[in-house]
Amino acid sequence: MTDGASHRHFYLCRCFSTDNIFLEEYHTHVRFVTQQQFTLDYRALLSRLGCVTEQQFEDVLNKISQEVDRRRHLGVMSAERAIAIKDMYQPFHPHVYHLQESYLSPKFKQIVEYCENRNTSEEGLLDLLEEEAAVRVYRLPVFEKSFCDELVEELEHFEKSSAPKGRPTTMNHYGILLDELGFDEDFITPLCERYLYPLTSLLYPDCGGRCLDSHKAFVVKYDMNEDLDLSYHYDNSEVTLNVSLGKDFTEGNLYFGDMKQVPLNETECSEVEHRVTEGLLHRGQHMHGALPISSGQRWNLIIWMRASQVRNNLCPMCNKRPTLVEGEGFADGFTKPSSAQPSTPCVLT
Numbered sequence: 001m002t003d004g005a006s007h008r009h010f011y012l013c014r015c016f017s018t019d020n021i022f023l024e025e026y027h028t029h030v031r032f033v034t035q036q037q038f039t040l041d042y043r044a045l046l047s048r049l050g051c052v053t054e055q056q057f058e059d060v061l062n063k064i065s066q067e068v069d070r071r072r073h074l075g076v077m078s079a080e081r082a083i084a085i086k087d088m089y090q091p092f093h094p095h096v097y098h099l100q101e102s103y104l105s106p107k108f109k110q111i112v113e114y115c116e117n118r119n120t121s122e123e124g125l126l127d128l129l130e131e132e133a134a135v136r137v138y139r140l141p142v143f144e145k146s147f148c149d150e151l152v153e154e155l156e157h158f159e160k161s162s163a164p165k166g167r168p169t170t171m172n173h174y175g176i177l178l179d180e181l182g183f184d185e186d187f188i189t190p191l192c193e194r195y196l197y198p199l200t201s202l203l204y205p206d207c208g209g210r211c212l213d214s215h216k217a218f219v220v221k222y223d224m225n226e227d228l229d230l231s232y233h234y235d236n237s238e239v240t241l242n243v244s245l246g247k248d249f250t251e252g253n254l255y256f257g258d259m260k261q262v263p264l265n266e267t268e269c270s271e272v273e274h275r276v277t278e279g280l281l282h283r284g285q286h287m288h289g290a291l292p293i294s295s296g297q298r299w300n301l302i303i304w305m306r307a308s309q310v311r312n313n314l315c316p317m318c319n320k321r322p323t324l325v326e327g328e329g330f331a332d333g334f335t336k337p338s339s340a341q342p343s344t345p346c347v348l349t
Ligand SMILES: O=C(O)CCC(=O)C(=O)O
Pocket: 169, 172, 220, 230, 235, 242, 254, 288, 289, 290, 300, 302
């Protein structure tokens, strides 16, 4: 990452163990600090959503307790899995772990080259991009098809192996955490630094697009017998890239509403199609979800890109100044101000 960010220490916000706990059955996110607070805040709402009996409420409390437990141990468990994977897993296509120019679509490289020129402008870049699929959601070619096929083959091979596997996010059950599998250093980090940040700098200067310094990368998978869709949410990112890798699928469009501050009843959604090899760039706080696929299998590469300078002021998940707690690796992208760090301000325009 820029300024040697990979050697920096990153943190989580304390809200990670209390906020945004997703209750699948009720398609809603909740906050749990104490049972008393939770009952007061959510009993009536949950009962309107169908959680009526004592037993149902008890089940909800148990689910929350399991999720909180999972989150508390997540960093350590993930680091342990990464070590075990390195130890026992034999990659099928070892070369896909190292980003090469030949994996990238020539048009993508041309767009990035444009961004690196001296006389660039957002307008000039928008002319080169495929389309603005929804407000400030940009479509662009990213990979060559042959690379997408090999990457999915690699991921399927990993899925079938006996190596330990984590869950990409609280909301996705199926998919792969790419840092655990060893994609960070030679693939995701160079993809971000060399290719994506020049783009985000021009497209999202107001959301930290010029000072992105860490990421969380994962692959989500939808299958007729597994997850079909994804509920409406915002990401734990400043800017997200979502690339369709295949395989064959029908439906499963993304839909975008408004920024998370806008009330739902004032929101109109627009649907955006996934096209294999192409990526969609969007603001992390732009609410979105995925419609169910109606056949096949859909794999997407998701990169949540984060700007410590933005999130250090306001945690995007609890909307408060973050209270830092220790985490592993890039954690959730928060940093402690330190005199040892260069203090070039990231200007938000
Ligand atoms: O299924 C998709 O394409 C969207 C996934 C997504 O929004 C996420 O994982 O944050």
